[in-house]
Amino acid sequence: MIQRVLVPTDFTVNSLRIVLEYLENNKDEQVELVLVGGYKLSESISMLLGFTLDDHLAELQHDDFLKGCEIIKSRFKDKVVEMYADSMISKNKRYIRNYLKGRKFTQVVLPDAFEFQEVENSFDVAALLRSQPLALPQVIPVVMGEDERSRHDTLDSFFFRKKWRFSYE
Template sequence: MIQRVLVPTDFTVNSLRIVLEYLENNNDEQVELVLVYGYKLGESISMLLGFTLDDHLAEMQNDDFLKGCEIIKSRFKDKVVEMYADCMISKNTRYVRNYLKGRQFTQIVLPDAFEFQNVEHTFDVVELLRTQPLPLPQVIPVAMGEDEMSRHDTLDSFFFRKKWRFSYE
């Protein structure tokens, strides 16, 4: 059975460490990774009418982040069936419950210590999921010990020093 896994992100290369820690410590089960970002949609009518998820995600994901995702998919091609991004657009308890239920997540990855970039109109998905009084799918804690890699947010310093052998497909 393929597991659908929610992984929090802020669309930085550094946040892909969460995905790597999960995949490296995961059994050999196949997963569909959904990289989830918290975005406060706002209340203005122009914001509500002008918001499209695809346009917003295209704006938020830079080339290094997308290349990092491709490297991960290539490196873990036996485990990762699908990997894509999504936005959680409200902190409302009903919305969060419906979001988790509707997308049928089987696992949620929660890093123990990770500082997401605080950008205007965003919120921390990890903190939200930790404080929600909801029954959550299986929670997978990921230890994110602070090391030298955590201070780098570039593709070369992050991936290529791991000495992986991979190919672009």
């Protein structure tokens, strides 16, 4: 059975460390990774009418982040069936419950210590899920050890120094 896994992100290369820790320390099971960032929608009617998830995600996902995702998919091609981004657009308890249930997540990854970068109108999904008294799917804690890579938000600091053998297309 393929596990659908929610992984919180802020769409920086640094946040891909959470994905790496999860994949390197998890069982050899196939997963569908959904990288979820938090976004507070404006209450203005023009914003609500003009908002599309695809446009919003295209703005947030920079080239290095997308390349990092491709490298992870290439490196863990036996584990990662699919990997894509999504946004949680409300902090409302009912919305969160319906979001988790509707997308049929089987696991939620929660890093123990990670500082997400907050850009305008964003929020930390991991902190929100920890604070909500909800029945979450299976929670997978990820220990984020501090090392020299945690201070850099660049591709080479996470991937190329690991001396992995992979093909990037």
